[in-house]
Amino acid sequence: MRTCSGCRKKGENEEFIRFVIHEGKPLPDVARKLPGRGFNVCPSYDCIKRFVKKQFKGRLNPEDVYSETFNALKNYFLHLLSLCHKTGVTVIGQDNIKKLKDGREGILILSSDLSPKTKENLKKKGFFPLEDVFSSEELGGAIRKETRIGALFVEKVGLGRKLYEVGRKLKSLRRED
Numbered sequence: 001m002r003t004c005s006g007c008r009k010k011g012e013n014e015e016f017i018r019f020v021i022h023e024g025k026p027l028p029d030v031a032r033k034l035p036g037r038g039f040n041v042c043p044s045y046d047c048i049k050r051f052v053k054k055q056f057k058g059r060l061n062p063e064d065v066y067s068e069t070f071n072a073l074k075n076y077f078l079h080l081l082s083l084c085h086k087t088g089v090t091v092i093g094q095d096n097i098k099k100l101k102d103g104r105e106g107i108l109i110l111s112s113d114l115s116p117k118t119k120e121n122l123k124k125k126g127f128f129p130l131e132d133v134f135s136s137e138e139l140g141g142a143i144r145k146e147t148r149i150g151a152l153f154v155e156k157v158g159l160g161r162k163l164y165e166v167g168r169k170l171k172s173l174r175r176e177d
């Protein structure tokens, strides 16, 4: 069991974002591989803010730590996505996704430039949705370069499990604005 350094909530390793201290600053250890003492923090803006206030007492701006963490997690997600694609567990494009059986376990990634109507339609399939975190260029770049991808499904098997887990963190970390 781990404890959140922001709100003291207890949970398993994979529920938290791990930080290590590097040159006096918190570095998000998104792959949980860096050596040294780690701090576990819930994937939420509030907990990151509390953690920064407690550990760095006014020396660091929580906003900066939040955006660095969000970007690091985004990049890690795209890296995992490109690895997942190589193992053949990705389903690309609305038409192919619509053909899938409803309720399969996996993550549905919807780019920020899809129309609200298309998003609603695809969400009816009952997959875990991650919306508006990535643009279609970012998704395209991770998969096959120079192509926009609006919608993508990755089954929760093998590396897809890891992707799902990171996707959940991104969703919980994202602030509605």
Ligand SMILES: [Zn+2]
Residues within 6 Å of the ligand: 004, 005, 006, 007, 008, 009, 041, 042, 047
């Ligand atoms: Zn917390």
